[in-house]
Amino acid sequence: MTLANFNTSSPIAEKERPDKSNARGIVVSLKKSGFVKCRECSVRPFCIASKTNDKGMQAFNEISNHPAPTQKGDYFYHQGDTFTSLYRVRSGAVKSYHIDKNGQEHIIGFHLPGELFGTDGMANGQHQNFAQALDTSTVCEMNYEQLGSLLKKSPDLQQKMFQILSAECIQKIEPLLFLHHRPVEERLVTFIADISSRYQSRGLSPKRFILPMSRRDIAHHLGTTEETISRLFSRIQRMGILLVEKRTIIIKDMEKLQASSMAL
Amino acid sequence: MTLANFNTSSPIAEKERPDKSNARGIVVSLKKSGFVKCRECSVRPFCIASKTNDKGMQAFNEISNHPAPTQKGDYFYHQGDTFTSLYRVRSGAVKSYHIDKNGQEHIIGFHLPGELFGTDGMANGQHQNFAQALDTSTVCEMNYEQLGSLLKKSPDLQQKMFQILSAECIQKIEPLLFLHHRPVEERLVTFIADISSRYQSRGLSPKRFILPMSRRDIAHHLGTTEETISRLFSRIQRMGILLVEKRTIIIKDMEKLQASSMAL
DNA sequence: CGGGGGATTGATAACTTTCAAACTAGGTGG
DNA sequence: CCACCTAGTTTGAAAGTTATCAATCCCCCG
Incomplete structure (x- = not known):
């Protein structure tokens, strides 16, 4: 087969x-x-x-x-x-x-x-x-x-x-509840920081990884639109925090990333 | 004592x-x-x-x-x-x-x-x-x-x-996740419909009840501000769906309420 | 009667969505 | 091999929604 x-x-x-x-x-x-x-x-x-x-x-x-x-x-x-x-x-x-x-x-x-x-x-x-x-x-x-x-x-x-x-059920989902109380940029930064730490905890690089999901998936996950996600990736990149090349993410400034991300 | x-x-x-x-x-x-x-x-x-x-x-x-x-x-x-x-x-x-x-x-x-x-x-x-x-x-x-x-x-x-x-953990929390993907008016309507059905399932009136929480609490729960909640209560009342008198809620049009509320 | 928290309303500013258009990379078929 | 197609992505301009700041109202309670 x-x-x-x-x-x-x-x-x-x-x-x-x-x-x-x-x-x-x-x-x-x-x-x-x-x-x-x-x-x-x-x-x-x-x-x-x-x-x-x-x-x-x-x-x-x-x-x-x-x-x-x-x-x-x-x-x-x-x-x-x-x-x-x-x-x-x-x-x-x-x-x-x-x-x-x-x-x-x-x-x-x-x-x-x-x-x-x-x-x-x-x-x-x-x-x-x-x-x-x-x-x-x-x-x-x-x-x-x-x-x-x-x-x-x-x-x-x-x-x-x-x-x-x-x-x-609780530790992973409840924090997501109040993600939505913050501006989208913060949600996106938090999302990236979260993915990074999850890769790290599995022994993979926390500073360079490929997102497996589309912009639309990220948008729907964070409760916004793909256009907004795209614009925010551009902005976060201009701020020098990330390097975004399609689905490849390189974290340039982990401290700033974590400082801008939400408390989870 | x-x-x-x-x-x-x-x-x-x-x-x-x-x-x-x-x-x-x-x-x-x-x-x-x-x-x-x-x-x-x-x-x-x-x-x-x-x-x-x-x-x-x-x-x-x-x-x-x-x-x-x-x-x-x-x-x-x-x-x-x-x-x-x-x-x-x-x-x-x-x-x-x-x-x-x-x-x-x-x-x-x-x-x-x-x-x-x-x-x-x-x-x-x-x-x-x-x-x-x-x-x-x-x-x-x-x-x-x-x-x-x-x-x-x-x-x-x-x-x-x-x-x-x-x-x-799952049935109650996961639906809340995507509440936040919708405009605040829909979240508020859904919130009221949810409270109503929870009172009903406990044998209390689903059409007339007193909210135990403040506007600020509702706002923080739904990820918005108390001013917005207040404005939306006024608007929903003008639409003839609810009668809102401080914390007392009377549902005038349950069908419209449920139609405007989110799928949970 | 006065104090005070909660609630409402208004005006403006900030943010986000929507609609539209253009761009990119990978895959397809001529 | 190249032109074309398509899904995915990016960017722009206008419209819509929500937050913020500020003022007022309301009602309970001392």
């Missing part, structure tokens, strides 16, 4: 009339296929599985699934899908977005390597958002039901999972 | 230099004091304790504490406090707000009777926000450590708690 058929639909076309057959079909058909699992995982140091012992890791291994790489534009799940699994990004990048009743797209967040996503389905068993690959991406998929059974057996692990999930 | 000494500090004074001695002092001294507990609780139908059997309720009763009423302006906890408990509002109203490194106040949310608060401390053991009574309020305080022990013993309860908490 070739991967050629992954490319037949553009991200936009996918977005307008989401069709999960390609992305999900692969996920399902490659279950337990023999791809690398927990022990060899590239993001292992950032995974809950690493917070347990060998036996625990073995258990995680059982419920985890490393499906084949997903192509840019493919979906991990759709808004309204039945919630079955939590995911962790191993490589690439994923965006979560919601389409409201007026057809407006709202970007909930971006998931970089090592980060968790899929929690939007935990509340009522249905995913509230779409999760779409921004790039060729690989993930780890953990079955939630099996995860539940696993946690029932280990109170300690359960406690840790509680912690991790509440951190995901 | 009288309650007179509760009134010595105004909400503002409390806010500027928070002093928890009165509110928390009472909480501690009345622990296990004989106030009504789960079985007689007014918000029992909305509490997790009601989702279990008599024995489970007994267990909840053990870890729950119904402290004396808290006066307007008093704090349940402060930003930075060690996290010990989750709370549920029994009567009155509570606001959660965060002060960022620039001294700016951000209102995370308002908690009405039956609603949970305190989850902002779960992530790292420290409260991220202040929780302050907007009015004379009574709460139910559940010790988190004891709750954890309780959950360890009952996988089913654990599952339910997971559910409830993720619903709190």
Whole structure:
């Protein structure tokens, strides 16, 4: 089987009339296929599985699934899908977005390597958002039901999972709430500073990186328009804080960046 | 003991230099004091304790504490406090707000009777926000450590708690994220519609209620200023959707209200 | 009656969106 | 191989929204 058929639909076309057959079909058909699992995982140091012992890791291994790489534009799940699994990004990048009743797209967040996503389905068993690959991406998929059974057996692990999930939900989302109380320039600076620190915490360069998302995605995430984002990148560059070349960002003055960014 | 000494500090004074001695002092001294507990609780139908059997309720009763009423302006906890408990509002109203490194106040949310608060401390053991009574309020305080022990013993309860908490975290907070992507008038209309439905779900009138919070609180919650809120209330009233008399809201045209409000 | 916080209203300034146009880089087909 | 096409991005000008500063009003309470 070739991967050629992954490319037949553009991200936009996918977005307008989401069709999960390609992305999900692969996920399902490659279950337990023999791809690398927990022990060899590239993001292992950032995974809950690493917070347990060998036996625990073995258990995680059982419920985890490393499906084949997903192509840019493919979906991990759709808004309204039945919630079955939590995911962790191993490589690439994923965006979560919601389409409201007026057809407006709202970007909930971006998931970089090592980060968790899929929690939007935990509340009522249905995913509230779409999760779409921004790039060729690989993930780890953990079955939630099996995860539940696993946690029932280990109170300690359960406690840790509680912690991790509440951190995901609260520490990551609540600060975003009041991002929107500030002018857009500050939001953008904060966004860049946040991406930078997330790359750094994964051992990548905090001063030079490539944004996996479009200007439009950034705009929708920050609650503004792509034109405004573009203008502000220009302005921030003129101020000598960043060097912006399309999606490549080089931070020239990290101190000024952090000083202008919001308290998170 | 009288309650007179509760009134010595105004909400503002409390806010500027928070002093928890009165509110928390009472909480501690009345622990296990004989106030009504789960079985007689007014918000029992909305509490997790009601989702279990008599024995489970007994267990909840053990870890729950119904402290004396808290006066307007008093704090349940402060930003930075060690996290010990989750709370549920029994009567009155509570606001959660965060002060960022620039001294700016951000209102995370308002908690009405039956609603949970305190989850902002779960992530790292420290409260991220202040929780302050907007009015004379009574709460139910559940010790988190004891709750954890309780959950360890009952996988089913654990599952339910997971559910409830993720619903709190995700269903309530994520939608707020994209509220801020819309003009302020829409945010305000949505805010009123939300309060209305929350009162309704607690068996109170959805068409006529009194807002427990000030214009400034609403403004800070919606990411705007009190002047703008005031102007918009006037405009929405001129449109015949609401009748606004200070903090009393009467919804004249519920359909128009919901049509103008955002998809949540 | 006077003080004071909360709320409202007005005028102006600042910011952001909208509509339009042009530019860029990568991919396509002749 | 080049012209063309397209999505993504940038820039400009005008319109719209919101913040800011300032003044006034209102009502509760001492």
